Amino acid sequence: MNFVILAITNPILLPALIGAGIALLAGIVILLVFRFFSVEVNPLQKTLEDVLPGVNCGGCGYSGCAAYAAALADGSEPLTTLCTAGGQDTATAVAEVMGVEAGTVVPTVAHVYCQGTTGNTAERYVYTGPRNCAAAASLFSGPNSCTYGCLGFGDCVAVCEFNALYIEDGIAHVNHENCTACGKCVAACPKLLIEMIPKHELATTVTCKNCWPAKAARQACKVACIACGRCVKVCPVNAIVMENNLAVIDQELCIHCGECVKVCPTKAIREGLLKGPGTRPEAV
Amino acid sequence: MKEFLIILFSVILIDNLVLSRFLGVCSFLGLTKSVKNAMGMSVAVIFVMLVSTAVTYPIYWDLLEPVGLGYLQTVVFILVIASVVQVLEAIIRKGFPPLYKAMGIYLPLITTNCAILGVMLINIQETYSFMAAITSSLGAGVGYMLAMFLFAGVREKMDKADIPEFMDGLPITLMAAAIVSVSFMGFKGVIENLFG
Structure with a gap:
């Protein structure tokens, strides 16, 4: 009880407590939101990103290597041969990760x-x-x-x-x-x-x-x-x-x-x- | 109604966030290389501006002010805005993927954007009512968008211009920004004549 009175009347402790309280609240809210609204990132996507050259040239038709990897990972893009910068080597590596037969890249x-x-x-x-x-x-x-x-x-x-x-x-x-x-x-x-x-x-x-x-x-x-x-x-x-x-x-x-x-x-x-x-x- | 219109127009044209108050200049210079990026950032700013106002306004008037801790506003607002942006990003990412695609990459940039904090503090300083504060935030966001759009247009033209080497890059960009800013001085007095 004494502590509560002290906290409310103390000009240093009160702001510190309010600041800490808001920070704690914000932290809890962020934690909960991240828990309920988490988007699962396919582990396949990360592997694919490592395989792709990472120059983000856009030659595949996607905005960058990450976008192409995402499309491959979620199955919306069946073609493993789209990377023009990497050529045949990349296509083979991508096909290997995806577990499909390597197609031939028409350079x-x-x-x-x-x-x-x-x-x-x-x-x-x-x-x-x-x-x-x-x-x-x-x-x-x-x-x-x-x-x-x-x-x-x-x-x-x-x-x-x-x-x-x-x-x-x-x-x-x-x-x-x-x-x-x-x-x-x-x-x-x-x-x-x-x-x-x-x-x-x-x-x-x-x-x-x-x-x-x-x-x-x-x-x-x-x-x-x-x-x-x-x-x-x-x-x-x-x-x-x-x-x-x-x-x-x-x-x-x-x-x-x-x-x-x-x-x-x-x-x-x-x-x-x-x-x-x-x-x-x-x-x- | 008239009061809201006055706030809206004066915040967009006369006290323009970027061109008169010089808030949010870093994103103004950084993201105006193309109109597309500028518009994406502006939409994200408007969105965050409105949500942050709705959160920070009650925090100040219902929590900080009654216990006499108004001076904590800067610290608390930075904390709250940063958290709100994080939460918004997560929600949009999960719930509205197309929206996330359009403005997702700009949201982290806004986390500690001075434009947002500036507007929150101005809203408190002017002792607006809640609706007036929302209106002011909307106006500030639209004003930011207007400045971004105009300046991105200027910069897209400037790409084709023959600029002397010693002025190429940031110097000419800052000069162009100054000229665009001066052009907004022409709006001084418009509100008095419109609503006076």
């Missing part, structure tokens, strides 16, 4: 659909604005004579975390050895020039996105696709279709025979992948 690689180097295209005006593609593209579609072409300021290079892109002769190129197909460059390009293609040593693409008619396309760029249709005729598996004055090769159907490369009058069709600055397209 993909980013590809810049433009060959409009400084020698092949001209400048329509002298651009003096900020040195990035997004800003340049918003000013009359950029200074390039081909308004579909690569602007070469390197927005894709800036977002690449794997040092796989580089600018050479005024356009962007992909070093296939470093590319993990995370897809960040695809989103960064204001001209929508970068796409993912299956990684094949003789990957054959119409490396152009120009949809203008033949004459205009030719004037804009020396190596533009002029939609002559020769590749369509020569293709033995009918993998090439003509869309909007532009030949497009279906990468799934292509057998890499190289016939279209031979007949293309403007050399718009390219075979092989690049390795780094100074290299030519070659068989990998």
